[in-house]
Amino acid sequence: MAVLALAAGCSTTSGDEPQSTESWNYTTAFGNTVTADSPPDTIVVDAYSAAALWDYGIRPDGVFGFGLADGSALGTAEADRMTVIGTDSVFDTEAAAALDPDVIIGYSKKTAPQSWTWWDAAQAEQIAAVAPFLGVDVSLSIDESLDQYRSIAEALGADVDSPEIAADREDFEAAKQRVKDAVSAEPGLTVMPLNVDTDGIYIGTENLVVLKLLRELGLTLAGPEADGPWSTVSWENVPQYPADIVLEYPASKPILADSVIYRSLPAVAAGQVLDWDDKRPNTYAEYADWLRQLAESIESANKLT
Known part of the structure; x- marks a missing residue:
């Protein structure tokens, strides 16, 4: 080592x-x-x-x-x-x-x-x-x-406590604050954390730590309540949970691209979509980068719900 x-x-x-x-x-x-x-x-x-x-x-x-x-x-x-x-x-x-x-x-x-x-x-x-x-x-x-x-x-x-780590940590804290400020400027903004595979359709809940962070920063999560990390839904029920921004699992993209229902969701039709992953590397830099992208999505999003 x-x-x-x-x-x-x-x-x-x-x-x-x-x-x-x-x-x-x-x-x-x-x-x-x-x-x-x-x-x-x-x-x-x-x-x-x-x-x-x-x-x-x-x-x-x-x-x-x-x-x-x-x-x-x-x-x-x-x-x-x-x-x-x-x-x-x-x-x-x-x-x-x-x-x-x-x-x-x-x-x-x-x-x-x-x-x-x-x-x-x-x-x-x-x-x-x-x-x-x-x-x-x-x-x-x-x-x-x-x-x-x-x-x-x-x-x-x-x-x-190296300068590089200190800078990464400051960027992380700044990115969190930027998300919080963006949500404050557009209260009630709702996001749907979606994950789809050949076995089913899943909406993430705040039992996933990354989504718990989003709740703490002021965002509302779209989807049914569940005791576990994921709610299982059918395609027909997805539109029942309106969202201003859809969080899209990268591995889901091929399946989502073929779904007429997915493409008809207001947030998707408006291009208000951002990649997400509940298993992101645990580094200040990784989370700072993703939270900055999320803040940019919130700042540019139109309220749809």
Whole structure:
């Protein structure tokens, strides 16, 4: 693992410095503590964690998981500078062991914080023999998730107060404020977060953390109420939920292009459509960029509902 000194524009690896004899520990957002005999030198991460840590100058040794094959999870991280341990749900334990990692980092959940979300108990136990697992809590708010990765990066030796990170953080806060100001200038604006595949039509709810953020910034979400992250609807019922702006899942585009009902939605007919994804890389820069696009869409939108 290399940790770049961002402000100085140089890089060092722990291999260039005398190895610490001190043990290392980190308490995750779940409350469990991950320990190692010394500060991690070699790390393996899932693709979303690679994106988050890359912006802090951390260069993981291995990478795996969803969003790696198509690059959608990577942000600015470069897959060809890491050893690919597996894509999607595949994790090659032997390939990971060959790297001899000190810690493995990835998305997890409260019920099994010492396992990647997509491992079963037997696989998690097998991988634990390779290296301890540091779980990332994805149920947190966007701000809390960004803080969580900031904390992990600091524990791995990164300078989390570099000028570059400070600028990205300021851009993120400014983008949030711009959305809030745009909504205040056009109160009652409604957005429909749409996701469609061959199995069904789904409207996102505020149980998705990115949509919870939009609610906090003042936007109204169109769609039926649901206990989970998605409401399932039929094409015939979609027009029952009028929206001023449609948020369109990029992977849905081919199906949406063939839907007469979709093309007839007032927001779509007016061109008031913006891409969105509930699994965006957790970096200040990624969210700042998307929130700026959202603010621009709100500022230029005509009220249709």
